[in-house]
Amino acid sequence: MNIRYISHRLLVVMAMMGASVPALAVGPGFKLPPAETGEQVYVQACQTCHQPGGKGGAGAASAYPALANNPKLGVAAYPILTILRGRAAMPWFGGTLSSAQIAKLVTYLRTNFGNNYATPVTEDDVKKLSVNLPVSGE
Amino acid sequence: MDDINAPTRRKLFETIGKAGGMVALYQAMTSLGHAAETQFNGPPKLSGARKGSTVVVLGAGLAGMLAAYELTKAGYKVRILEFQGRPGGRNYTLRGGDSHTEIDGTTQKVEFSQGNYLNPGPWRIPHHHRTLLHYCKQLGVQLEPFIQLNHNAYVHNTDAFAGKPVRYKAVATDFKGHISELLAKSLQQNALDEKVTTEDKERLIEAMRGWGVLDKDLSYKSSLKVSGQRGYDQPPGAGLGGVPTPSNITTLHDVLDSKVWNTMSFYFSYVMQTTMFQPVGGIDMIGKGFAREVGHLITYNAKVSKIGQNAKGVTITYEDALTGAVSQAKADYCVCTIPLSVLSQLEVQVSDEKAAAIKAVPYSGQVKIGLEFKRRFWEEDESIYGGHSFTNQPISLVSYPNFNFFQKGPAVLLGAFASGANAYPLAGMTPEQRIEAALAQGEAIHPQYRKEYMNGTSVAWSRVPWSLGCCAQWNDESRKEHYQNMVSMDGRIVLAGEHASYYGCWMEGAMLSSIDAITRLHKRALEA
Numbered sequence: 106m107n108i109r110y111i112s113h114r115l116l117v118v119m120a121m122m123g124a125s126v127p128a129l130a131v132g133p134g135f136k137l138p139p140a141e142t143g144e145q146v147y148v149q150a151c152q153t154c155h156q157p158g159g160k161g162g163a164g165a166a167s168a169y170p171a172l173a174n175n176p177k178l179g180v181a182a183y184p185i186l187t188i189l190r191g192r193a194a195m196p197w198f199g200g201t202l203s204s205a206q207i208a209k210l211v212t213y214l215r216t217n218f219g220n221n222y223a224t225p226v227t228e229d230d231v232k233k234l235s236v237n238l239p240v241s242g243e
Numbered sequence: 244m245d246d247i248n249a250p251t252r253r254k255l256f257e258t259i260g261k262a263g264g265m266v267a268l269y270q271a272m273t274s275l276g277h278a279a280e281t282q283f284n285g286p287p288k289l290s291g292a293r294k295g296s297t298v299v300v301l302g303a304g305l306a307g308m309l310a311a312y313e314l315t316k317a318g319y320k321v322r323i324l325e326f327q328g329r330p331g332g333r334n335y336t337l338r339g340g341d342s343h344t345e346i347d348g349t350t351q352k353v354e355f356s357q358g359n360y361l362n363p364g365p366w367r368i369p370h371h372h373r374t375l376l377h378y379c380k381q382l383g384v385q386l387e388p389f390i391q392l393n394h395n396a397y398v399h400n401t402d403a404f405a406g407k408p409v410r411y412k413a414v415a416t417d418f419k420g421h422i423s424e425l426l427a428k429s430l431q432q433n434a435l436d437e438k439v440t441t442e443d444k445e446r447l448i449e450a451m452r453g454w455g456v457l458d459k460d461l462s463y464k465s466s467l468k469v470s471g472q473r474g475y476d477q478p479p480g481a482g483l484g485g486v487p488t489p490s491n492i493t494t495l496h497d498v499l500d501s502k503v504w505n506t507m508s509f510y511f512s513y514v515m516q517t518t519m520f521q522p523v524g525g526i527d528m529i530g531k532g533f534a535r536e537v538g539h540l541i542t543y544n545a546k547v548s549k550i551g552q553n554a555k556g557v558t559i560t561y562e563d564a565l566t567g568a569v570s571q572a573k574a575d576y577c578v579c580t581i582p583l584s585v586l587s588q589l590e591v592q593v594s595d596e597k598a599a600a601i602k603a604v605p606y607s608g609q610v611k612i613g614l615e616f617k618r619r620f621w622e623e624d625e626s627i628y629g630g631h632s633f634t635n636q637p638i639s640l641v642s643y644p645n646f647n648f649f650q651k652g653p654a655v656l657l658g659a660f661a662s663g664a665n666a667y668p669l670a671g672m673t674p675e676q677r678i679e680a681a682l683a684q685g686e687a688i689h690p691q692y693r694k695e696y697m698n699g700t701s702v703a704w705s706r707v708p709w710s711l712g713c714c715a716q717w718n719d720e721s722r723k724e725h726y727q728n729m730v731s732m733d734g735r736i737v738l739a740g741e742h743a744s745y746y747g748c749w750m751e752g753a754m755l756s757s758i759d760a761i762t763r764l765h766k767r768a769l770e771a
Contacts, residue, residue: 153608153670154346154705162346168588168711169346191605194584194711201664 143213146206150198159218168194173218181226184211185234199238204231283374283751286381287758289765292318296768299324299559299572301550302580303541304332305750306739306757308533309378310578311540314761323537324545324561324572326709330538331530332580333364333710334750337613337700338525345706351674354615354698358647359655361613362526363702364713365750366657367391370518372751374758375529379522382532389519390645392510393630399688400635403500404493408632408688414493414503416456416473420463421495423455431461465492506633514749521645529750542572549590550579552735576764580740580757582606584711593733600725604742606712607662608705610669612638612681614658616695621656622648624691636684637665653697658685670703677701715742730759737764 154169161171177183191197208228215222296319300307303325311321339355367389397408427448456469470489479487522528549560557577562569584606621627629645638659658681661669678699686692704713730743739760746752
């Protein structure tokens, strides 16, 4: 996994959603913009389970927690560690998302969906918590 | 072996056995092909259950139904509680007329024609998955070949060959040829003299010349001989125009752009090696086979909310998903095969260590997309019969049906099998958007896509209500800390499923786990 792949998928997502990007095409000379904002990372990696607006999964098993109005986002280390290492059914994204992407994502989550934790999360905050990550999935 | 100085195999084994004990001996034998390939030693031979002993099994997937099947034979009175209205769990096939609902209520109606299907989860069986093969045979599940390696399928990379797909046989032959030339010439120029003996150097050069199809100067060049592996411009014919013409090899640089080694090494993988099989008619024929034996024991639409136990037995609290009525099921023992993604949200009376293990394992979220086309253009236009074309795009591959070759009429191919970071964005789309993404990416490989497309169905495992994911994702750390706690028998409860095995994400793992769990349960029950 690397940023280029994320970017490619982002473009697909954006194209599907009618965002103003070039018409979807694959093949020669097709280069993609990087996934830069926290919102872009949320749409690509998180929204499938946590749902648009961070409202959480409300399906048959009442499964995925809401991120909207979630006091656990108050301590930045909690979402950072959850993203890096996974939690219960949620896969880990350490090694999938870059530290910069995670920092922007967590900052986005903490300042959207009814959450008001203004202090931005930095790449360094993420890197400090990235030591001893279980890198070797099977 | 023609080297008289080499030890005989028996001597070698004896030496290893003395030096490292029996485990080392077994491992050495296994690596040399002399011992079993899986840990399956035949079906469990359980018998003589105490009169009136009862077991409740949670989940009617392969692990659960195998447990019920074997425990019933051993003399236990067994019942199964299943959340869905069908048996099989992730052993799952979608056909025309079926519907598939995701966690937010999004529902797809499957429109495939008669006889066509999508296996959203498991779909292929390695020849060494002997547990699964045993039960297929026992249950009368008919198997057919699953075409794994197809030399005539494509390798596609948006950054190679101007984004055009190339045949696997061509680019794999070129990769082999170019690296053979490099190695042979390095040897010839004495660059590796410190690494190999003079004798081995000569043998290696000969090996590279033959293996890589090099010419007399150890160069890899376009020729009829090379075309004999990578394919011709004009293949050999007959009569006046019978003379073949060679194809042009691609450059080392272009071959490296294609990253074809990823595809080549995929087929080297132990679990991906030929021969592979699939059930005739869909993978769920296995679950249906078990259901013929134990279906009468299953209570469907049973949503478990609590798994309790005390010194006397287990009590399972569950709700009828259709009526809302809450009931309890009591038994002496419980085999719980509920995926950890769901189980971690239930009230379960187990030790703190097991509770921690249940919460410690995340689930992957693969996405598969089945596309139905008006005709088999991959067969008719491109001579591709089964197997896979791989791409670096998020869909990862296009995989062709391995049955009904040459038939007229609609056929379904697998238009995406995305995993890891490739899967989340696809899963986050609506079903219509996923299809559009699969068509947009797939048409880079097959330009016929848009013209021939009929309908499609997608399954995003992270959004499947009854499993909340596809497979348990262990890592070295969680194995060390939690695996033994996961599989240990806890009072009267034992867990089983692919998550309780070292064969995660394979049906074989679920079944091996089930056999192990019920064998220990039976032993415990007899000792009690």
